[in-house]
Amino acid sequence: MSEKQKFYITTPIYYPSGNPHIGHCYTTLACDCVSRMKRMQGYDVMFLTGTDEHGQKIEKKAQEAGVTPKQYVDEIVANFKKLWARLGITYDRFIRTTDDYHVEAVQNIFKTLYDKGYIYKSEYKGKYCTPCESFWTESQLVDGKCPDCGREVTDASEEAYFFKLSEFGPRLKELLLDEEKNFLNPKTRVNEMISNFIDPGLQDLCVSRTSFKWGIPVTFDEKHVVYVWVDALSNYITALGYMNDAHNDFDKYWPADVHVMAKEIVRFHSLIWPALLMALDVPLPKKIYGHGWITFGGGKMSKSSGNVIDPFILADRYGVDALRYHLLREMPYGSDCPYNNEMMFNRINSDLANDLGNLVSRTVAMAVKYFDGTLPVEKEFTDADNDLLTQLSELPSFVEENYESFHIADALERIFRVIARANKYIDENEPWVLAKDETRKPRLAAVLYNLLDAVRRCTILLSPVMPNTAPAIYEQIGASEANTRWEDASVEKMLPADVTVKKGPVLFPRIDIEKELAELEAMNKPARQLPEEPLKELTKFDNFASLDLRAVKVLSCENVPKSDKLLKFIVDDGFGERQVLSGIAKYYKPEDLIGKTLAMIVNLEPRKMMGFESNGMIMSVRDGDKFRVVEFPDDIKPGADIS
Numbered sequence: 236m237s238e239k240q241k242f243y244i245t246t247p248i249y250y251p252s253g254n255p256h257i258g259h260c261y262t263t264l265a266c267d268c269v270s271r272m273k274r275m276q277g278y279d280v281m282f283l284t285g286t287d288e289h290g291q292k293i294e295k296k297a298q299e300a301g302v303t304p305k306q307y308v309d310e311i312v313a314n315f316k317k318l319w320a321r322l323g324i325t326y327d328r329f330i331r332t333t334d335d336y337h338v339e340a341v342q343n344i345f346k347t348l349y350d351k352g353y354i355y356k357s358e359y360k361g362k363y364c365t366p367c368e369s370f371w372t373e374s375q376l377v378d379g380k381c382p383d384c385g386r387e388v389t390d391a392s393e394e395a396y397f398f399k400l401s402e403f404g405p406r407l408k409e410l411l412l413d414e415e416k417n418f419l420n421p422k423t424r425v426n427e428m429i430s431n432f433i434d435p436g437l438q439d440l441c442v443s444r445t446s447f448k449w450g451i452p453v454t455f456d457e458k459h460v461v462y463v464w465v466d467a468l469s470n471y472i473t474a475l476g477y478m479n480d481a482h483n484d485f486d487k488y489w490p491a492d493v494h495v496m497a498k499e500i501v502r503f504h505s506l507i508w509p510a511l512l513m514a515l516d517v518p519l520p521k522k523i524y525g526h527g528w529i530t531f532g533g534g535k536m537s538k539s540s541g542n543v544i545d546p547f548i549l550a551d552r553y554g555v556d557a558l559r560y561h562l563l564r565e566m567p568y569g570s571d572c573p574y575n576n577e578m579m580f581n582r583i584n585s586d587l588a589n590d591l592g593n594l595v596s597r598t599v600a601m602a603v604k605y606f607d608g609t610l611p612v613e614k615e616f617t618d619a620d621n622d623l624l625t626q627l628s629e630l631p632s633f634v635e636e637n638y639e640s641f642h643i644a645d646a647l648e649r650i651f652r653v654i655a656r657a658n659k660y661i662d663e664n665e666p667w668v669l670a671k672d673e674t675r676k677p678r679l680a681a682v683l684y685n686l687l688d689a690v691r692r693c694t695i696l697l698s699p700v701m702p703n704t705a706p707a708i709y710e711q712i713g714a715s716e717a718n719t720r721w722e723d724a725s726v727e728k729m730l731p732a733d734v735t736v737k738k739g740p741v742l743f744p745r746i747d748i749e750k751e752l753a754e755l756e757a758m759n760k761p762a763r764q765l766p767e768e769p770l771k772e773l774t775k776f777d778n779f780a781s782l783d784l785r786a787v788k789v790l791s792c793e794n795v796p797k798s799d800k801l802l803k804f805i806v807d808d809g810f811g812e813r814q815v816l817s818g819i820a821k822y823y824k825p826e827d828l829i830g831k832t833l834a835m836i837v838n839l840e841p842r843k844m845m846g847f848e849s850n851g852m853i854m855s856v857r858d859g860d861k862f863r864v865v866e867f868p869d870d871i872k873p874g875a876d877i878s
């Protein structure tokens with residue numbers, strides 16, 4: 236390449252509403268793999284990642300934590316950066332949407348769209364929950380009620396700015412259907428976008444909010460903040476200096492070569508984002524890739540399911556490259572993939588320890604054993620080498636195409652097929668038999684040389700995925716910088732004819748699966764909770780006998796107004812109905828307790844709480860920092876005494 240070609244690749248900017256997990260790792264690793272390959276190919280790469288820090292959700296989380304939104308995100312952003320450093324992510328730029336230059340640029344973008352007539356002021360109509368101060372759409376409601384608190388909602392409207400998304404339907408459809416551009420991948424997502432969104436008719440998009448503060452203010456109407464997706468999507472150009480002075484490489488890197496993300500946000504990237512760019516008269520990104528999800532036990536990740544999936548722990552225990560390899564190898568193109576530790580251990584044992592690790596250690600060990608580590612120059616190559624060599628020569632272009640189009644798992648699968656072929660080549664050629672016959676030494680040297688060169692070529696292609704392992708392998712097989720550039724994977728017999736190998740540590744120790752699973756599970760168990768109070772002093776039986784403990788049935792249960800602690804019950808105690816209060820509103824929804832049979836002290840003196848009389852006490856048991864009611868099976872009759 237005379238002048239370096241540029242390559243601009245982005246991950247989504249992640250919400251720092253919680254710490255990063257394995258799902259965030261996948262996208263970032265996929266982008267890292269492609270960036271590393273492109274750099275090796277001589278491209279001038281800009282790999283952008285970052286964090287999307289505004290919005291109501293983060294405002295709320297910060298409030299709950301008792302800190303400012305900025306304090307809240309600062310801590311989590313630091314964890315994202317720490318994780319990317321731990322995983323060897325080679326991003327070139329990290330954007331935070333709270334960075335001043337981004338804020339200024341988004342304000343400029345919003346104003347430009349307003350001045351051009353693409354943004355206009357109107358009324359936002361929706362369902363409003365007054366206590367939550369939230370607008371909901373019809374489809375977000377649960378049983379017609381607020382999805383957050385379950386209360387009634389009312390029709391309401393508020394002043395808001397709208398983006399004329401509806402104007403862009405035809406141009407967006409043309410873009411998505413353009414075979415040559417091949418804009419949105421995988422192809423299946425094109426149909427989804429067209430039939431679910433474009434064909435039914437795109438609605439104008441509400442692009443400002445007044446119900447919360449944590450966002451970028453609209454400069455010409457300060458009670459509004461910019462809708463978080465307009466703020467977020469703009470990062471891909473503001474990070475390069477679009478409408479700001481902090482950077483100066485917009486002309487150099489834009490349009491992006493590829494935006495990478497998971498499927499749930501493809502809609503924002505393939506409809507709203509191009510429409511915003513069209514309105515701004517900015518060229519469109521070249522490609523969008525929406526991969527599937529890493530799923531955890533059929534959906535949500537769960538600490539109690541025995542799946543330690545803290546990426547820091549996995550990287551520390553099994554190595555960064557093993558984790559990188561596993562995630563990239565397992566995720567099929569465009570579809571979902573479950574994560575569990577056992578799958579990872581099997582993958583490490585079979586591919587990395589058995590196939591790759593053994594190939595390297597056996598080959599190096601034989602070169603040491605039969606030739607003291609340095610191969611003789613005289614070699615006898617034969618037709619028996621051809622199959623391995625053909626497979627090796629077909630490999631680089633396949634891997635390049637598949638990495639670049641994010642069929643990373645397919646590329647890795649193919650590399651490991653060739654590694655398996657090399658292992659078979661050892662068995663076919665039986666070096667241990669050749670070694671017994673002095674006249675076969677040139678053949679033995681050729682076999683070992685072919686193996687070392689196969690390892691060299693495969694390792695180059697693996698290096699974007701396993702950047703720490705590659706140099707360790709090069710050292711063992713006597714490869715150097717001069718024969719491990721990207722293009723060297725396509726060149727046969729590049730190792731010196733008298734190559735010298737060097738035994739090294741085991742690349743991937745085998746994992747004792749049962750033992751590891753047990754250890755991870757033990758790490759997951761919460762430490763035993765010590766009782767908060769010491770045991771009380773001994774007491775007389777009569778004291779206990781004076782308490783009237785009964786099973787009671789809950790007839791009704793509701794929240795006490797203005798109290799976030801108390802629930803008000805009407806219970807059947809077997810003799811009649813009574814009202815009782817209990818401070819367990821944080822742990823139960825009232826409706827979940829109705830009909831249950833609970834344990835209660837029924838002869839406590841009445842007591843008033845928040846204006847209501849409580850006649851007795853419902854018994855609960857501590858569960859960590861929560862309380863759970865003591866329940867009996869349904870067939871226990873109300874009034875049954877507890878002794």
Ligand code: ME8
Pocket residue numbers: 246247248249250251257258259261262287467468469470495496497498499500527528529530
């Ligand atoms: O959506 N499997 O941020 P986010 C695979 N701020 N990928 C996963 C994943 C999983 N289980 N979980 C997360 C946002 N991801 C917006 C983006 S961009 C202008 C604004 C990855 O923190 C995947 O890339 O919810 C997904 O699209 C992204 O994290 C969502 O991150």
